[in-house]
Amino acid sequence: MWQSATVRTSLGFVLVAAACVFFADLDISGHDPWGELNRLFFGLIQPSFANLDYLGEALVRTLAFAFVGVGLGAGAGLLLALMFGSRIVRTFCAFIRAIHELFWALIFLQFFGLHPLTGVLAIAIPYAGVFGKVYAEILDESDPQPAQILPFGVGTVTALIYTRISQAWPHLTSYTYYRLECGLRSSAVLGFVGMPTLGFYLESSFSQGHYGEVGALLLLFYGMITTLRFWVRPRLVPLYLLAAPFLLGSGLPIRWDNVTRFFTEDIVPAPLRNGEGLGELWVWLLELLSTEALPGIWNTLVLTQIALVITGVLTLLLYPLGSRHFTNRLTGPLGHIVLVVLRSTPEYLLAFILLQLWGPSMLPAVVALAVHNSGIIGHLIGRRSNEITLRPDAPNGIERYAYELTPRLYGPFLAFLFYRWEIIMRETAILGILGIATLGFYVDSAIQEIRFDRAMVLILITALLNIGVDILARYLRRRLHLRHTAKSEP
Known part of the structure; x- marks a missing residue:
């Protein structure tokens, strides 16, 4: 029962991300x-x-x-x-x-x-x-x-x-x-x-x-x-x-x-600051929602879901680099260095570099979010795999990966991935400052135009969106009985 629910949930996230690809701008437009x-x-x-x-x-x-x-x-x-x-x-x-x-x-x-x-x-x-x-x-x-x-x-x-x-x-x-x-x-x-x-x-x-x-x-x-x-x-x-x-x-x-x-x-809404009534305030809010908040929310959700699923795929590919069951004295330190570099690179920094190279689109943000977060979760899952003792006749290579370790680590993997969901969305919003049309783009534009009342409303919407995703992630962890200890939270 647990396995079927986990598979259905995983496939659901993959399908949602695949649908989001059709609405995302993933073109490379940079010069050379x-x-x-x-x-x-x-x-x-x-x-x-x-x-x-x-x-x-x-x-x-x-x-x-x-x-x-x-x-x-x-x-x-x-x-x-x-x-x-x-x-x-x-x-x-x-x-x-x-x-x-x-x-x-x-x-x-x-x-x-x-x-x-x-x-x-x-x-x-x-x-x-x-x-x-x-x-x-x-x-x-x-x-x-x-x-x-x-x-x-x-x-x-x-x-x-x-x-x-x-x-x-x-x-x-x-x-x-x-x-x-x-x-x-x-x-x-x-x-x-x-x-x-x-x-x-x-x-x-x-x-x-x-x-x-x-x-x-x-x-x-x-x-x-x-x-x-x-x-x-x-x-x-x-x-x-x-x-x-x-x-x-x-x-x-x-x-x-x-x-x-x-x-x-x-930060007082302009209609109230100018002594206008609640009717004008409502019109002001509706205009802000329709022209900035809703487009920003949509792009933030689309980018987040694509980045989340790619993060999961990369994590499953990378965690062997931190596992003693797949590395030796030579490859172990190299794998550790790779994971350290990936998780140490701030998403914002990597997205900035890729935007300069590939041009303005969602692709640099997706890659930056997936690389950083898969490095973090891959490190944690690799460390969790080191606590597993395999039987003496356990298979090697791809069979060990596919049939011995990954099925036993999939629960903690999903738990960590759902924990990072809210963090990925928070980072997605802030990457808008770099020019990607997420909520951060409209926040930064409002601040540049010295319209702090609009910026504060958009920041509040960003916070509420993140809180909502965090609540949904905690619900899914409880529903699927996914556990990870607080001391190892990423």
């Missing part, structure tokens, strides 16, 4: 796209560090924004996790994590400008929502018995520290370490909206056709991610957290009157 791709490849294998005098500063800024943003997000997330039983807290966490870091950055840019606070809050706020959810699930998995045998009179905080938190500490730190890796990606991507991180200089070098410098920046970024476990030691983390705020740089002084005006005037 394969020649440009070839030049980028040679930039990667022949990087130029000669003119990168800004390299050290860009690296320090990227690390500083990541540590401060993730640190604040983890602290706030732990507090939210302790109150996660409240429906209000759960709804709040779902809402703030449903809005992408770049959307938060675009909002804060309007009144803080290119101030360090913009980048820090853009990372910290959505990460607090993610930490709150995952930390709560990890704490819920702890054994309740130690709390029942504590002596009378022990304070609530003391009891919490010595029972639930002490048990969950290894999983809490492991997940926080993973989110730091995500924070480094987010910090780098903030450069595309003007913050002085690696993404800012990468965009500049790419726009000028300096592929050697692009290769150097990309290799530096990959090196920073792959060596994370060597330089992020538990004893050093407090030092990093203390030093990071002083390495964020400085910006123009914050004008708090701009902050006040943004909330009291700029």
